[in-house]
Structure formats: C-alpha cells, structure tokens
Amino acid sequence: xxxxxxxxxxxxxxxxxxxxxxxxxxxxxxxxxxxxxxxxxxxxxxxxxxxxxxxxxxxxxxxxxxxxxxxxxxxxxxxxxxxxxxxxxxxxxxxxxxxxxxxxxxxxxxxxxxxxxxxxxxxxxxxxxxxxxxxxxxxxxxxxxxxxxxxxxxxxxxxxxxxxxxxxxxxxxxxxxxxxxxxxxxxxxxxxxxxxxxxxxxxxxxxxxxxxxxxxxxxxxxxxxxxxxxxxxxxxxxxxxxxxxxxxxxxxxxxxxxxxxxxxxxxxxxxxxxxxxxxxxxxxxxxxxxxxxxxxxxxxxxxxxxxxxxxxxxxxxxxxxxxxxxxxxxxxxxxxxxxxxxxxxxxxxxxxxxxxxxxxxxxxxxxxxxxxxxxxxxxxxxxxxxxxxxxxxxxxxxxxxxxxxxxxxxxxxxxxxxxxxxxxxxxxxxxxxxxxxxxxxxxxxxxxxxxxxxxxxxxxxxxxxxxxxxxxxxxxxxxxxxxxxxxxxxxxxxxxxxxxxxxxxxxxxxxxxxxxxxxxxxxxxxxxxxxxxxxxxxxxxxxxxxxxxxxxxxxxxxxxxxxxxxxxxxxxxx
Numbered sequence: 319x320x321x322x323x324x325x326x327x328x329x330x331x332x333x334x335x336x337x338x339x340x341x342x343x344x345x346x347x348x349x350x351x352x353x354x355x356x357x358x359x360x361x362x363x364x365x366x367x368x369x370x371x372x373x374x375x376x377x378x379x380x381x382x383x384x385x386x387x388x389x390x391x392x393x394x395x396x397x398x399x400x401x402x403x404x405x406x407x408x409x410x411x412x413x414x415x416x417x418x419x420x421x422x423x424x425x426x427x428x429x430x431x432x433x434x435x436x437x438x439x440x441x442x443x444x445x446x447x448x449x450x451x452x453x454x455x456x457x458x459x460x461x462x463x464x465x466x467x468x469x470x471x472x473x474x475x476x477x478x479x480x481x482x483x484x485x486x487x488x489x490x491x492x493x494x495x496x497x498x499x500x501x502x503x504x505x506x507x508x509x510x511x512x513x514x515x516x517x518x519x520x521x522x523x524x525x526x527x528x529x530x531x532x533x534x535x536x537x538x539x540x541x542x543x544x545x546x547x548x549x550x551x552x553x554x555x556x557x558x559x560x561x562x563x564x565x566x567x568x569x570x571x572x573x574x575x576x577x578x579x580x581x582x583x584x585x586x587x588x589x590x591x592x593x594x595x596x597x598x599x600x601x602x603x604x605x606x607x608x609x610x611x612x613x614x615x616x617x618x619x620x621x622x623x624x625x626x627x628x629x630x631x632x633x634x635x636x637x638x639x640x641x642x643x644x645x646x647x648x649x650x651x652x653x654x655x656x657x658x659x660x661x662x663x664x665x666x667x668x669x670x671x672x673x674x675x676x677x678x679x680x681x682x683x684x685x686x687x688x689x690x691x692x693x694x695x696x697x698x699x700x701x702x703x704x705x706x707x708x709x710x711x712x713x714x715x716x717x718x719x720x721x722x723x724x725x726x727x728x729x730x731x732x733x734x735x736x737x738x739x740x741x742x743x744x745x746x747x748x749x750x751x752x753x754x755x756x757x758x759x760x761x762x763x764x765x766x767x768x769x770x771x772x773x774x775x776x777x778x779x780x781x782x783x784x785x786x787x788x789x790x791x792x793x794x795x796x797x798x799x800x801x802x803x804x805x806x807x808x809x810x811x812x813x814x815x816x817x818x819x820x821x822x823x824x825x826x827x828x829x830x831x832x833x834x835x836x837x838x839x840x841x842x843x844x845x846x847x848x849x850x851x852x853x854x855x856x857x858x859x860x861x862x863x864x865x866x867x868x869x870x871x872x873x874x875x876x877x878x879x880x881x882x883x884x885x886x887x888x889x890x891x892x
Contacts, residue, residue, distance in 0.1 A: 320353060324586055328352055331579040332530075335572050339528055348530045352537060356586050359541055365588045368450065368549065370653060370744060372812040375803050376409040376452070378660060379749040380423070381436035386778045392437035394778050396445065402785065402796075403752075406803040410445060411452040411552065411746065413661055419463040420521045422661065422773060424554065426456045427464035429539045439546045446547025452594070453548040457536055458555040459522040467523055471507065476535065482526040482561060483512040491698070494568045496558070496598070496705055498696040517558045527559055527576065537583060540591075550592040553577070553614075556607075557597045569603055577613045592616060594655060598662075598706075600670040601641075611649050619654040619743060620668040621645075624681070626658060626737060627711070628673075630730045630884065631684050631718045633848040635828040641672055642830060643820040647742065653814040654743030658734055659751045662769055663693060663706035664714065682707065689713045689757050691768040708768035712754045721849050729884035732798050733845050736867070736886035737828060739802050740843040742818035747799065750774055753781070754795035805866050809890065810834035811841040823854045827881075841866070842889040846881035853878050863889040 329349050336345055377399075382391035384398045392415070399410070414423030417433050432438050445451050460466050460480070469477025483505075484490075490501060499520065502513040515524040525532050540551060560572040577595065584591045594616040595607040601621050607614045621641060629638045648654060664685075669678055682692070682704060690709035694702040707714075715731050717724040731754060739745040750772065757771040784792040806812045811832040821829040821842070829844040842860055846852045856879055865871060866888040881887065 320356060320586060324582075325349070325353055327582050328579065331575050331582060334575045335533075335579070336530060340530070344530075348534065351534055352583065355534075355537055355541060356583060359544075360586075360588045363588045367590045370814050372809055372814075372816075373408060373807045374744050374814060375407045375739075375807070376411055376655070376744060376746040377403055377407040377749060377752075378411045378413070378657070378746055380413045380661070380773070380775070381415040381433065382775055383749045384776050384778050384781065390437040390441065391435065392432075392441035392445075396441070398778060398781070399445075399449075404448070406800045406807075407449070407747075409450040409452060409550070409744075411550070412442070412445075414454045414456060415442070416456075417464075419461040421519060422769070424454075424456055425459075425461040425463075425519070425521045427461045429455070430542060443547040446549070450550060451548045452550035452552060452592075453543055454552045454554050455536060455539060455543075456554045457525070458558050459516075459518060459524045462521050462523050473508070476531075479529045480525055480532055480535075482515040482524045482528075484515065484561075484563075485512060487563075488513070489564045490567075492564060492566050494566045495696045496555075498694045498702050515561065518555065524558070524561075527572070533576065533579075537580075540580075540583075544587070544589055544591060548591075549589065550594060551580075552594050552596055553580075554596050556595050557599060557603070569599075569606065574606070574609060574613060577607065578609060581609075581612055581615075594618070598665040599667055601668060601672065604668065605646070608648075608652050611651060615651060616653045616655045616744065619656045619741075620665050621672060622656055622738065622741070623658045623664050624666065624669050625672065626734050627664065627685075627714050628677075628681050629828060629847045630715055630734060631681070633718070633720050634825050635847045636825045637672060637677070638828050638847075639820060639822050639825075642818075642828075643822070647817060648815055650815055654741075655746050656738050656741050656743045657746040657748065658738050659711040659748040659772065660746075661748065661773060663690075663708040663772065665706050666704050667695075684719065685709060685714060688716055691762070691771060693768050708771050710755055710757050710772050711748075711751055713757050726849055726884050728794070729882075731795065732802075733847075733884045733886045735799055736802055736888075737843065737845055739806050740812060740832065740841070740888060741830070742814070742816065742832070744814045745803075745806070748772075752796050752799055753784070753792035755792075802867070805888070809839065809841060809866070809888075810836065811839040811890070823856075826852050827854050829854070838892065840891045843886065844879075844881065844889065845886040846884055849883045851883065852881045854881065860889055863891050866890050 332345050384395045385391045386394045415432050415436050416429055417427040417431050419425045466477035466480050470481050504513050517524050557568050560570040561567040592615045595614040597604050597607050598620055604620050607617050625638045625641055629635045685707045690707045692704045693706050695705040697703055716727045755774050758774040761770045784790045811834040817833040819831040823829050826848040828847055832841045
C-alpha cells in the first residue's frame with residue numbers, strides 16, 4: 319500500500335530532476351504514472367524478501383560463456399552451472415543478453431527481448447528459481463540500429479526525443495571522457511543541424527533523460543525484468559547519464575537524484591530488488607554512489623583490482639594497506655561488490671589519488687610485459703590517457719620483475735582471489751577466472767577489440783573434459799577457487815557487512831580482521847605478498863586459532879607464524 323509519504327518521496331525526486339524543465343502539470347502526470355506502475359506491480363505480486371549473507375557469491379558471465387553448436391546457450395550454461403557452480407554461487411550476473419549491434423551486448427537494440435541464439439525469457443526465469451539473477455540496464459545509451467533510434471529519426475513513439483542532441487553552442491571543453499573517439503556526430507534532421515552525443519562509441523547513442531518519458535521507459539524495463547526473474551540491476555555507465563553545458567557531464571546532481579528515485583521505487587515494490595552502480599571512477603567519486611544510504615545498494619569496488627595486482631607484481635602491499643585502512647565500512651543495506659576481473663579490463667582511473675605517477679608508469683610497464691593491451695580516453699587539449707589495461711588476471715599475475723620465470727604464478731593467482739573473497743563485501747568471480755584463462759589472442763586478431771582478449775567462450779565438451787582431468791590447469795585453478803568459496807560460505811565473519819579492520823604488518827604482508835555481526839566469530843585474513851617466506855609478528859593468541867584454508871597444516875614454528883611465498887591463511891577463533 320503506497321502512503322502519502324511514499325508519493326511525496328517520489329514527487330520530491332521528480333521535482334529535483336525536472337522542476338526547471340517541466341511544468342507542475344507535466345510532473346503531476348509522470349508522478350501519477352510511476353505510482354500506477356508500482357500499484358499495478360504490487361497488486362500482481364505477493365511480498366518476497368531476500369537477504370545477503372556469507373553464502374552470497376556471484377559469478378559474472380555471458381549468456382554464451384559456455385556453448386554447444388545448435389543449442390541455446392543459456393540452456394547449455396544452466397547444465398554446466400548445475401553440475402559445477404551451483405554449490406558455490408547463489409547469484410549469476412548475466413552480461414547483456416538482449417539483441418545488440420556491438421560492444422559484446424552493450425549496444426542494446428531492445429531491452430524487452432532476449433537474443434535468439436541465447437534463448438528466451440523462460441530460460442532467465444528458470445535460473446531465478448534457484449539463484450538470484452543480476453542483469454544490466456544499459457541506461458546511458460542505446461544502439462544506433464535499435465527500434466528507438468529508428469523511431470527517433472522518424473519522430474515516432476517510442477523513440478521520439480529519446481536521444482540527446484546539442485547545438486554548436488554547447489560547450490564540451492570540460493567534458494570528462496571514457497573513450498578517445500569523436501564525441502559528437504553532426505546530423506541534419508528535421509530541417510536543422512544537430513549533434514548526436516556518443517559517450518562510448520559511434521554505435522551507442524546517448525539517451526536524453528531530460529525527457530522524462532525515457533526515465534519511465536527504464537522503470538518499465540525494470541518491472542519487465544523483475545517479472546522474468548531478475549532481482550539485481552546493474553546500472554551500466556550511470557555516471558554519464560545527465561549532461562549540462564559547460565560542465566564535466568559526469569556525476570551531476572540529476573544523475574544522483576535519478577538513482578535515488580530508482581531506490582525509492584524498488585523499496586516500494588513487493589519483490590525485493592537491488593541496485594548496483596557501475597562507475598569506473600576515482601575512489602571518492604565511486605563511493606559517492608552510496609549517497610546517504612539512499613542510492614546504490616551495492617557499488618563495484620573498482621580500486622581493489624589494480625591495487626591487488628600491483629601488490630603481487632611488486633611484492634609491496636603498502637598501497638593496498640593504506641587504501642584498506644581508509645576505505646569506509648559499509649552499512650546494512652549497502653555492500654561493496656569485490657572483483658579482480660570482469661568482461662572489461664583493469665580500470666586505471668580508480669588508481670587516481672592512490673598511485674603516484676612513477677608507481678603507475680611502472681605498473682603499466684609491467685602489465686605490458688605480461689601481454690596487456692591498453693584502451694585510452696581523451697582528456698583536455700586532445701591528450702590521451704590510459705583508461706584500462708586489457709588483460710586476463712592470469713596473464714597479469716603470471717610474471718613479475720621479482721619472478722621473471724613465473725615460478726609462483728599459481729600461488730599469486732590463488733592468493734589474490736583469497737583476499738578478494740574474504741574482503742568486506744560480496745565476491746564476484748568472472749567465469750573465465752575460474753579456470754585461469756589466458757588472453758584470447760586469436761579473438762583479438764580477428765576483431766581488433768582490446769577487450770576481446772578477456773571474453774573467451776568455452777565449448778561445453780572442451781571445458782567439461784578439462785575439468786575431468788585433475789592435472790589440467792583449468793581443473794587445478796577451479797578446485798582451488800571453489801575450495802575457498804566452500805570455506806567462505808560457512809563463516810559468519812565473512813558476511814558482506816561483517817566489520818573489517820586493517821592490520822598493518824609491513825610492506826610484504828596484507829592483513830585484515832573480519833568480525834561477525836553477532837561478534838562471536840573473528841577471522842584474520844593474512845597474506846604474504848612476496849616470493850620469500852615471511853614471519854609476521856601477530857599477537858600470540860592468534861597462533862592458537864584454526865587455519866581454515868588448510869586445517870591439517872600447522873604453520874607455527876617456535877611459536878611464530880610462517881607464511882610461504884604468496885600464501886594466504888584464514889585464522890578463525892572458532
């Protein structure tokens with residue numbers, strides 16, 4: 319039942335977004351439309367709640383990460399998931415499964431359809447019966463070959479006035495760019511010349527949220543997705559949503575108000591859902607998307623991947639320690655989504671303010687030696703800067719200046735994941751990372767797209783055979799990672815909101831304490847970030863605690879803790 323207070327909350331956000339642009343009568347109309355959407359949904363759906371816990375683990379994949387010829391890929395993946403992943407992951411993030419014209423699904427042509435070769439909405443719904451499903455709302459832009467843009471060119475609905483255009487007087491000199499292509503495209507339409515705004519590519523045209531009909535469309539898309547089993551929404555490229563003349567056109571107030579409106583709406587729906595913002599930005603800007611616990615439920619922990627990989631490549635945890643000490647603890651209802659790899663690259667913008675120029679340059683040089691490609695963004699004065707490093711985590715951690723032969727590549731890999739899995743928040747593992755997948759150089763040669771090095775698709779028979787043989791690389795990596803997830807699921811101190819306290823034990827160790835919400839369990843996660851044994855001086859009481867990762871192995875010699883090269887221990891009081 320929607321109260322007057324609920325309606326006032328919706329109205330307040332609409333006023334904050336549109337008061338300057340629309341009349342009171344128009345805002346009344348859109349307020350009523352949102353209210354009716356919520357009422358109709360709740361009438362059809364009984365209340366359904368869900369909670370995150372230490373059992374919450376997320377796998378990131380494409381609808382065709384596993385395939386078989388002449389089979390619908392979502393059904394092939396479900397078969398694999400049931401046999402190999404279901405016991406360790408209760409949440410699946412399917413990257414865009416809609417019809418798309420480019421960017422591996424992120425140039426969406428129609429959010430209301432499933433790409434035919436992948437399957438249909440029944441397949442998505444089937445996953446939701448036993449797992450939480452996360453899906454993208456590609457909210458900043460839409461395909462130049464989609465229905466909306468075709469209708470835009472014809473002044474037809476839906477699509478009329480849906481895309482953001484500017485005239486020659488619009489000052490873009492301060493605009494913050496995530497890419498290096500030409501931002502504006504001049505077109506002659508409706509007997510006048512305008513410029514289309516293209517933040518991410520010539521095929522991805524930015525939507526016009528100054529038209530509230532666009533906002534209403536995405537509220538309806540969200541409802542449609544919930545009706546088909548999706549309960550977690552990734553708001554792709556959300557930071558770039560609102561544009562104003564003479565501004566950076568990123569992180570603007572109206573963008574935050576739109577997220578707050580979405581949060582209000584999902585809080586009023588009978589089926590509990592979650593919003594996660596994708597903001598590959600410097601730390602302070604990324605954290606701002608929590609708002610005052612009234613914006614995103616989850617945010618990606620974008621600083622973690624580069625800091626973690628740097629610590630192992632340079633055997634120096636000082637940057638990781640400093641960051642961890644200053645990173646605020648989350649509140650109930652909010653969470654970090656921790657990851658090392660995703661379908662994209664390793665973001666470099668999140669290192670701004672964390673790495674000095676020399677440290678960053680050395681980091682990038684090392685990644686290049688390990689096989690990384692780089693994607694660039696354009697800044698003022700036509701200068702280009704590296705936006706992300708395109709490389710799999712396996713290749714990124716394979717060799718270092720201290721370990722030029724890659725003697726400890728396996729230990730580095732497992733330790734990095736052990737930290738990520740035990741850190742405050744929800745762990746998200748990219749499908750290919752489960753098997754230590756290398757750069758897909760063959761795909762890159764064919765497409766020329768840097769990001770394709772990290773988007774390998776597995777034939778079901780191939781990966782199944784690899785996992786049957788305990789001696790294959792894929793099997794060894796898989797069993798080590800699922801073992802960590804198996805242990806993690808049983809520890810109350812690994813609840814996403816369990817308190818985290820950083821413990822600084824010098825530049826070769828990364829250590830933190832997790833304390834369960836009921837304060838009964840404490841776990842010390844301690845990792846040797848170097849290629850030589852370390853003997854950290856922990857309080858003696860910890861030496862009696864249980865070694866969760868390797869219970870049979872007693873790591874104490876002369877009442878001293880010994881960590882082998884790149885070893886992680888989880889020491890628990892119970």
